[in-house]
Amino acid sequence: MAPKELPKAYDASAVELDIFKQWEKSGAFDPDKLVKLDARYKDAAPYCIVLPPPNRTGTLHLGHAKMLAIEDLLIRFHRMLGDKTYWIPGTDHAALATQVKVEQVLIKEGIKDPRRELGREKFLEKVREFAEKSRDTIVAQCKAMGSSMDWSREKYTLDEDRNKAVNKVFEMMFEDGLIERGFRVVNWDPVFQTTLSDDEVEHKDTQAELVTFTYDKDFPIAISTTRPETKFGDTGVAVHPDDKRYKKFVGKTLTAVFCGKQITLKVIADAEVDPKFGTGALGVTPAHSLIDADLAERHGLPMVQVIGQDGKMTAEAGKDFSGLTTIEARKKIIKTLEAQGCLQKKESVPQSLLIAQRGESPVEQLPMRQWFLRVNKKFKLRNDTLGKWKKGDETTLKELMRYAVESKQTKILPENFEKIYFHWIDNLRDWCISRQIWFGHQIPVWYKNDDMKVGPDSPGADWVRDPDTLDTWFSSGLWTFSTLGWPDEKEWKKNRAYHPTAVLETGYDILFFWVARMILMSTYVLGEVPFKDVYLHGLVRDEKGRKMSKSIGNVLDPLDLIPKYGTDAVRLSLVMGTSPGMDQKLSEEKIKDYRNFTNKLWNISRYILTSTQLVARSSQLVPKTMADKWILGRLSDVQTKVTKLIGEYQFSQAGDLLREFTWNDLADWYLEISKVEKDKDAILNHILTRLIKLWHPFMPFVTEYIWSLMGNNDLIVAKWPEVVPHSKKNYRNFETIRLLITDIRRLRAEQGVEPSAFIKVAMVADKDAKKLIEENIAIVKQLARLEEIEFVKAVEKNWPTAVSGKVTVGLNLASGIDVEKEHEKIQKEIEALKPYIKSTEAKLKNKDFTSKAPEKVVNDMKNKLDEAKAKLKALEKRQG
RNA sequence: GGACGUUUAGCUCAGCUGGUUAGAGCGUUCGAUUCACAUUCGAAAGGUCGCAGGUUCGAUUCCUGCAACGUCCACCA
Secondary structure: OOHHHOOOOOHHHHHHHHHHHHHHHHHHOOOOOOHHHHHHHHOOOOOEOOOOOOEEOOOHHHHHHHHHHHHHHHHHHHHOOOOOOEEEEEEOOOOOHHHHHHHHHHHHHHOOHHHHHHHHHHHHHHHHHHHHHHHHHHHOOOHHHHOOOOOOHOOOOOOHHHHHHHHHHHHHHOOOOEEEEEHHHHHHHOOOOOEEEEEEEEEEEEEEEEEEOOOOOOOOOOOEEOHHHHHHHOOOEOOOOOOHHHHHHOOOOEEEEEEEEEEEEEEOOOOOOOOOOOOOEEEEEEOOOHHHHHHHHOOOOOOOOOEEEEEEEOOOOOOOOOOOOOHHHHHHHHHHHHHHHHHEEEEEEEEEEEEEOOOOOOOOEEEEEEEEEEOOOOOOOOOOOOOOOOOOOOOOHHHHHHHHHHOOOOOOEOOOHHHHHHHHHOOOOOOOOOEEOOOEOOOOOEEOOOOOEEEOOHHHHOOOEEEOOOOOOHOOOOOOHHHOOOOOHHHHHHHHHHEEEEEEEEEEEEEHHHHHHHHHHHHOOOOOOOOEEEEOOOOOEEEOOOEOOOOOOOOHHHHHHHHHHHHHHHHHHHHHHOOOOOEEEOOHHHHHHHHHHHHHHHHHHHHHHHOOOOOOOOOOOOOOOOOHHHHHHHHHHHHHHHHHHOOOOOHHHHHHHHHHHHHHHHHHHHHHHHHOOOOHHHHHHHHHHHHHHHOOOOOOOHHHHHHHHOOOOHHOOOOOOOOOOHHHHHHHHHHHHHHHHHHHHHHHHHHHOOOOOOOOEEOOOOOHHHHHOOOOOHHHHOOEEEEEEEOOOOOOOOOOOOEEOEEEEEOOOOOOHHHHHHHHHHHHHHHHHHHHHHHHHHHHHHHHHHOOOHHHHHHHHHHHHHHHHHHHHHHHHHHH
């Protein structure tokens, strides 16, 4: 397209698709092909990011879009800096989440109980089909966002290579005694019929009824509980060791008939019991409370399971209660106790109910035979680890996780999340890793009678495989190195340099689920951290700060926004005005603002392209005027700061600086100046070239398009502009001119002067100021719309006047002005100035201040005072 | 119960290790449409930096307490 024909408004949707295809074709996404594009990538430093793999549960939301925008920004920045960038794409099978989703879909389609009706293989077929479709959608969405990932090496948490990694790590951990099968109390989701890890269980504040009673009429100790139905499983009563009321019972074994069931209770003393709560005695239910299970273990109490996996009472509850739901049983028990006269008190208390993370179903704690990863167990390290331990040294997984962050080998941003991370680790319990769902990595263990063998392949004909699958986070934990080829020796060796990866960028909501588990896996398997930095972004919320959800109907879909405003605008709106770890309120209004900015950049480029001759890049750049020196100085300054800020993950600040330079300095001032001073082709091209590069990581599409219109190709691998030193003096001088022009414009607006009219002014200026103005006389005249500037000793009394710096300027208006009003206005300015001068003088007289404050601060203040005094003098002179 | 975060202009947010008379965008008000852009341009108004103490020559910035809002964690049954 010839530049003259460029459309007035940038049409993102008309160009984005082609640009993306061009990038893909160029090979810029592939670290091994980069060198073909530019030789500087030959021995370049590796820079690797793994994409937090989106769940294959449907489509991407704005949180994903934010993640993609930030990661692509980093990747593009580093690619331009000359790093060998490798951004690894992939998706997550998200075991339970996906299976549940598919089940819902199938139920909607009329299959009442999909798993039972279809059977494992057919059901899994449906899940895989759904997952495949999700994957296609996700990939398309990532591409629409402009993500420059290497699509030729896409990974999946459930593909064959990842399965090898999972099996291998399972075997290693089993061998080291870290993974073991055990009969323990676990979190059980009765709706989805599977175990859950502690992190998948949430607490919900509710009101519950706390009942106080004795097990039967003759029982000497009363206890309190919110869950009477579990009391069939009580095997002990715990009291505080110093509690005098119960001292005589401690160590004794009592019996009772609880609602028709004979139970045996050992009275134990444990410091964990709070003597002030309730009656000070606690009925211990080892099978249905993790806390009680701990107590029971300490005191050797047996476990009696009274609630089954279906959430109903078992035969252990006696024939009157077995088969009832827990709620039904609870009501009946209270009634029975009341009738027996055992009930002492009923009161409403706040209680935090355990519920499953997805869905609202309550979670039961049940004893079950499951697989556990032991985080507090000592084991012998297979590698030299984190520079602290040698191969063969003993430590625990918890220690590894803690030291990785403590030693700053992994830095978390924002820093306060480190505290939260440590707190989580310190309270971490063994991780239940087996799930009773079908979609996932099947546990690589085989059984034959009492024999057990670990490994993916069947040891023989009579052996049966464990039907359970692994917690989805087990495979996600390996993501940084499983995607780089581990455990395949050849692949891993090839990619070794990319690990530890540069940065993990993700939402703070999965710090524990994922970030911590990656640190666990990587330090255990490799002896090194998975990434050097963790950048945690905040959640994207609606304009009122609410979570986006389908039920509220406030969801903004990236796929709707992109065609409407352009990808660049969507990306900017997710990066600007945000800081790490802080939630962001996003409105469509904001996206529109950045669409406007995209268009501004487009028009700046359009103007330069259509009004200048393309200048060869090699041509010497000679700033001629003060304005030239000013804008180049500004550009240089912005380049330095933006480079530094992006390196520090301060994207919003970097973007703000760029925006200010682009819109304010360049468009509003320098381009207007260029219309007056002329002959700026070389300098304008120089600025545009750099500007487009600096913006590229933020808004890749429009910049790449402009780049092509400038007759170049592959901005994506262009060299990040190097910083040229500059003198600050030049542009400080020019600021004086800008200030003067703004003052005149304000005076004109105040006086209602016809904006297009050229008027006469008089100025009072000292020698230096006069020289400065004369040097820039054409600019001042044009931008302030002046017909004539007369330098005088004093401005006529009835002319509207402004004092800026050392210059006093007055408008010579043909029609009369409101002298009274003018006088008042200036008087007001004088009155505002006086207290400032007074307080500043006082500060400067204070010896404590002048002796203790840094010299620069004192000097700056002196200068300010001088300026203020000069201004006051000029104003007072004006008033007569 | 513990921990963390937030509180700055009508709205959304900057303000990094304390140092000018606290900034930006949006919105508002006034004005402008041949001449890159009305997805625009010029100008203006608008803040006792949540409250109370403390440290300091100096506090929006550091410390303590309080309040409101939010988040995470948690074995008071």
